[in-house]
Amino acid sequence: MICTLSTIFLIGCSTTQRTTQSKRTAVEQLLISESITRSLPKKPFEPLPVPPGSTVTLNTSGHKDRPDLTPDHDLLQEILAGWLGQQGYLIKKNNEAARYQADIIVRAIGTEENTTFFGIPPVRSQIIPFSLPEIAAYKAKNQTGYVKFNINFFEISTGKFVGASSNFIADTYHNYHTILFLSFSSTNLMSPPKLGIFHSRPQNTGGIEPKEKPFFDW
Numbered sequence: 001m002i003c004t005l006s007t008i009f010l011i012g013c014s015t016t017q018r019t020t021q022s023k024r025t026a027v028e029q030l031l032i033s034e035s036i037t038r039s040l041p042k043k044p045f046e047p048l049p050v051p052p053g054s055t056v057t058l059n060t061s062g063h064k065d066r067p068d069l070t071p072d073h074d075l076l077q078e079i080l081a082g083w084l085g086q087q088g089y090l091i092k093k094n095n096e097a098a099r100y101q102a103d104i105i106v107r108a109i110g111t112e113e114n115t116t117f118f119g120i121p122p123v124r125s126q127i128i129p130f131s132l133p134e135i136a137a138y139k140a141k142n143q144t145g146y147v148k149f150n151i152n153f154f155e156i157s158t159g160k161f162v163g164a165s166s167n168f169i170a171d172t173y174h175n176y177h178t179i180l181f182l183s184f185s186s187t188n189l190m191s192p193p194k195l196g197i198f199h200s201r202p203q204n205t206g207g208i209e210p211k212e213k214p215f216f217d218w
Helices: 002-012 026-038 067-086
Strands: 055-061 090-092 100-120 135-155 161-164 168-179 182-187
Touching: 026 067, 026 100, 026 135, 026 168, 055 067, 067 090, 067 100, 067 135
Parallel strands: 055 090, 055 100
Antiparallel strands: 100 135, 135 161, 135 168, 168 182
């Protein structure tokens, strides 16, 4: 009798969740975008090779033979353009209007994931007419976003190499943990989405100041 009740209880607690219908979850997108913004300090730790006020055009290189990586490169270039503008540089769309070309050398940009599991995996048997869900004493799904790049500056009129910046490096994380029947997450993302039947978040309305800091304010 006790075994039967326990089995029914375990089956009742089983939940099937489809992670996403899109190519990338919102969390994965935030891991990449926020790792880019975190790699850019308010002020450069070292002066860039060209002085503020210079006209600059941007070009992104590195792994562009991979079509699936192109959106990440485009995002990096647009965020970097905003950051350079805050540093006093004038961003131009074409070489004819700029004095310098900034080649963004992308060493790495993307996400990593690993899973840790301690417990009993799902059981499917032809002897009994039903399957048993996994029983996790501890389960963790760890996701990390990472970016590493630097900028090479060239004088457009002569092609002369002016100098290179130091590497810009940053990472982000978003981890899910399950201990028995309790689940929670840990992250350094600013506003990650929250899943749950009973979760609701009030919509932003006009006149209400958001709590998040400005884009590059950290």
